[in-house]
Amino acid sequence: MDDNKPPTPAELTILIAGAVMLVASFLSFAGNTSAWGRYLFPIATLLPLYGIVMALQVGLTKFANISLPDRIVGFTWEQVHLVLGLLAGLMAVAWLITDTGNKQIGQWLEVLGGIALAVGAVMMQRERHTGAIG
Amino acid sequence: MKNVKLSPANIVILAAGAVMLIASFLGFYKLDIPVEHLGGGVTVGGSTSYNAWSSGQFLIATLPAFIGMAMAGQIALVTFGGVSPPEKPLGLTWDQIHLVLGFQAALMMLAFLIRSKPTNSFGIGFWLMLLSGIALFVGAVMRTSEAGRKPRAV
Numbered sequence: 001m002d003d004n005k006p007p008t009p010a011e012l013t014i015l016i017a018g019a020v021m022l023v024a025s026f027l028s029f030a031g032n033t034s035a036w037g038r039y040l041f042p043i044a045t046l047l048p049l050y051g052i053v054m055a056l057q058v059g060l061t062k063f064a065n066i067s068l069p070d071r072i073v074g075f076t077w078e079q080v081h082l083v084l085g086l087l088a089g090l091m092a093v094a095w096l097i098t099d100t101g102n103k104q105i106g107q108w109l110e111v112l113g114g115i116a117l118a119v120g121a122v123m124m125q126r127e128r129h130t131g132a133i134g
Numbered sequence: 135m136k137n138v139k140l141s142p143a144n145i146v147i148l149a150a151g152a153v154m155l156i157a158s159f160l161g162f163y164k165l166d167i168p169v170e171h172l173g174g175g176v177t178v179g180g181s182t183s184y185n186a187w188s189s190g191q192f193l194i195a196t197l198p199a200f201i202g203m204a205m206a207g208q209i210a211l212v213t214f215g216g217v218s219p220p221e222k223p224l225g226l227t228w229d230q231i232h233l234v235l236g237f238q239a240a241l242m243m244l245a246f247l248i249r250s251k252p253t254n255s256f257g258i259g260f261w262l263m264l265l266s267g268i269a270l271f272v273g274a275v276m277r278t279s280e281a282g283r284k285p286r287a288v
Contacts, residue, residue: 043194043245073233074278079226083234094193125225132225 010127011058013120014081018055021048021113027106034106047095047110050088051117054081078130085121088114143280144209146273147232151206154239154266158186158199161257183257195246198239198267205235205270229278236267236274243267 007015025035025048035044042049057077060066072080092114095107125132140148161183169179186195208228211217223231243264247256 038250041249043242043249046241046245075230079230082224083226083230087234087238090197091194094197097193098191099189130225 007058007062008124008127010120010123011062013116013123014051014054014058014085017113017116017120018051018058020109021051021117022055024048024106024109024113027109028104029106029110030100030102030104035110044095044107044110047088047091047114050084050091051113054084054088054117054121057081076130078124078128078132081121081124082132085117085119089118092118138213140209140213141277141280143273143276144213146269146276147236148206148209150266150269150273151202154199154202154263154270157259157262157266158196160185160259160262162186162188162191162195162260162263163251164255164257166255183259185257185259186263198242198263201235201239202266202270205232205239205274208232229274232274232277233271236271239267240271 025045027034029035029037029040029044033040035041035048057068057080061068068077070076075083092111095114096111100107122133124130126134162185164181164183166181167179169177171177184191186192186199208219208231212219219228221227226234244267246260247264
């Protein structure tokens with residue numbers, strides 16, 4: 001990644017989605033309980049955690065100039081973003097369909113954030129010409 | 135059918151995927167309330183169970199079952215169905231895809247285990263799904279650790 005350039009649309013999407021998901025994880029997810037609260041942690045916390053990991057990687061390499069290993073368990077960072085983004089999107093759809101009673105603002109933001117992560121991860125593949133998509 | 139030979143890793147994934155699917159229809163949570171006879175023929179309490187497809191559980195608790203089905207289905211299709219899947223879908227090898235899906239299934243089931251639960255307790259379906267989720271991940275790791283592997287579907 002070229003660390004001196006401003007964030008690309010894909011990176012911005014991931015950064016914003018991750019930040020929103022972090023904040024939303026402390027808002028009511030279902031009933032009066034947040035994603036960190038009793039009965040929901042850690043199953044509902046996985047979604048924001050994926051967003052935080054993705055946003056942290058982009059933020060650290062883009063703004064803090066921290067060099068991370070090229071590969072994690074054989075995966076390039078683009079692949080890590082792709083799988084985390086798609087899994088986050090999958091969990092977002094799963095939560096959307098799951099009947100949790102009255103869905104609260106935190107859950108809606110998590111769902112939107114998860115879908116945004118998937119979109120950002122796909123956009124990143126195109127921006128960096130990984131050949132994974134299209 | 136051709137004489138097919140499955141690796142131990144693929145056998146683990148196939149078996150775990152099948153068990154995961156069956157277990158998803160068994161009790162995920164069970165709720166036991168002591169039976170009390172209040173007189174006048176009125177009785178309260180009893181026991182009931184909810185599986186991964188029950189309202190309130192579907193789709194978040196069913197997702198690991200779908201993941202298991204996808205992993206086992208891919209191996210079954212290629213091995214027994216003679217299907218030739220793309221070599222690197224989304225730029226990932228099939229070993230990587232199995233690793234990611236197995237990790238996700240195990241992680242979600244462990245998350246359900248850690249989750250503090252109300253008065254209900256886990257049913258046999260949950261425990262089988264937990265074991266299957268871990269087995270899916272172990273099978274995926276076994277696939278990648280098999281010596282001299284090249285990206286391949288099975």
